[in-house]
Amino acid sequence: MLKAKIKSQVETIEKLFAKVEERRAPQSSAEWESLAFRLHNLYCAFEDLFKIVADAFENQIEEKTRYHAELLKRMAMEIEGVRPALLSSETVRLLDNLRSFRHFFRWAYTSDLDTRKLRLVLEDALSLKNRYRHDVSVFMRRLFESSTTKQKEGK
Template identity: 40%
Template structure:
């Protein structure tokens, strides 16, 4: 990848990380209101969904920059995570550490439930472990992106 392309990708990734942080802040704001009522649980669950989707969009930026396609079948969410957890020899390093991959895989399942569980009521016992994962996602993702960019030789601003 050319220096100018790396600089452009770096800017896009940093912008997406800022969006992830904004969604994370909305999630924190919702949590501070409490987790005592069904509407509060629903609101927090929705923000976890949004946080995962913002993180997934960051992964898509890298997939498009290097592989230029992510697939369109029903398994593309899973494939995207798998692809970005592995290096492609001679093309790009892996983005996601094993820990971040596992965290995102678990949040992907929760996102799927929120997106498709129309009649289901969110329970605190179901929400809490996913909330804990979601709260750690921005820092892990930021670390992974900085490591990824360093491997590419990018000059990036610390986030």
Template identity: 30%
Template sequence: MPEIIVGKIHSLGQEINRISGKIPEEKLMALAGYLHHFYTGIEDILARIIKTVDGYMPRSGDWHSELLYISSRKTPGVRPAIISAEMHEILTDYKAFRHLYRHAYTKELRWKKMDHLDLNIQDVWMAFKKKYHGSYSIPAKNN
């Protein structure tokens, strides 16, 4: 599923880049939604690994940031870091955009706030997937 979303982000980003003039709101909203889903999926993967391997989930009011931080640190005697410090910084940008998407009005969405996120989306996904896939199988989601 993430590959499909990554492909849609990449295609839509290229399409928007070719537009001269005002970018239709529908395209910005579609791209914003896909970026939101991409990051939410990454966060879900990290949460399932942390919960399964470390045996707990952050519960603070800022658990989203804490999850990224914990994922970028090894747990001695339990697991290596799930993501690199560089990936932590990259994903922090996606997390910040997800927050904007959830709490902003449509008029606040601007291409300049999204273009850097879609530019290397395929590389980000491949680097993320390579790092965790080599060390972890993704536990099934418990509902």
């Protein structure tokens, strides 16, 4: 079931990457806002992936004020005997920039978008694509190799 949930969420992330890439050269303020919305949605989709992993293996995050940052941080942690790390530290760094932008976008009702900053967020998001794919692939391989080994050992 976990494998299917992760696969489904990765498909959602891929669709959102395609939408971000379609909007990567905005000209008008409406196009910039559309790009910002897609980047916001992209991080939300990543966070849903993190929740799938966390729900399968971990206790709840106690400190609700830092929930989003803590959830992301946990994805770089290997929990010995439980699960490998989902993400590398570099992927987490890029995602943390996207997380910060998502927070700004969600709460900045009256602020205008700074296109210089949005370009940096876009650059980080596009850099994420191959990194996260590699990280998820390694995670799945290690996780399911580990579970196969445990089954063979009768654990």
